[in-house]
Amino acid sequence: MADTGFSACAAENCNASYDELLTNISPYAWAYAGIALGLGLSVVGAAWGIWLTGSSLVGAAVKAPRIRSKNLISVIFCEATAIYGVILAILLLSKIGDGSEGSSGSLPEDWNYNQWYFAGYSLFASGLGVGLTNVASGVSVGIAGSACALADAQDGSLFVKILIVEIFASALGIFGIIVGIIQSNDAEFPST
Template sequence: MEPTTAQPWDGNWLIMIDPYLWAALGACFAIGFSVLGAGWGIFMTGASLVGNAVRHPRITSKNLISVLFCEALAIYGIILAIIVQNKYAVSPYPLQAEDYKAAYAQFFAGLIIGCSNVGAGYCVGKLGAAIANADAADGSLFMKCFVMEIFGEAIGLMGVIVSVIMSSSSSFRGAA
């Protein structure tokens, strides 16, 4: 019996990986990076808010909106992960190009929303900390500065829109 030799590297490593793994990684990135971005934003906002609230207790309740904006980013990632999970359907047929297209769409949808939520979490966290500092110094600055924080949250919302469009563009062949 002759020893078997390894197959030569042909560069098709993308199709050697199970497409359901790509889709599952998309759901993991959606939740993982979204929670990371939300936590990062809550950390920055919360540290500044608690520090300023010791000296100026009046700023506590209205500046909690910044923390809620950060928490919404984590919810965006969970929503997309649920959408991706609902696209799963193990096909009884051999894998075809449609399955790989669906898998890559789910993977990149998760990656897009995760990365956009990390950026939005950083943006909202920095702005929330600055708003808490400004509100502690002068109470009339809160609404003027708060508008900028809405634009920071819009980054995460744009990631949701793009990811949902990308995720809904294709599904696995056995999906309902």
């Protein structure tokens, strides 16, 4: 039977831990992963909301063609979640700097590792939090926009009432980006 390498680590009593794993990944990688998650999940939330709203809008417009242009505001509210992700990505990218580690490519002796890791993890958490918030916001705006289109097709007086519910659903994305900005406020990568 061939040795797969797993038993070698057990025989040598390897003490690999999660803190070693987390500290051996560059904080710049954590920061860029947070930016990617924030932007990517925000676009997913917007697309999901537009899909929910758009499909109901097109279906309801068959019965009542007058709702087509008026209910496009629901699609705009969904698209705002993607814009929140873009805003966050720009803000977080400005905190990274150029990523240089000195002219020799090695870290200097007096390098502030705690600040370095804090910045990377903070930007990751900020991006992930905003991305997940924007997925929830996009879906909730999409569901409210779908209900708005269907209700407006039945009774035109319901449009404004349901639109207010949709505005509150859209506020979730605004709250998410505010929390993300606060979360990443003190995250600055040390300069060499």
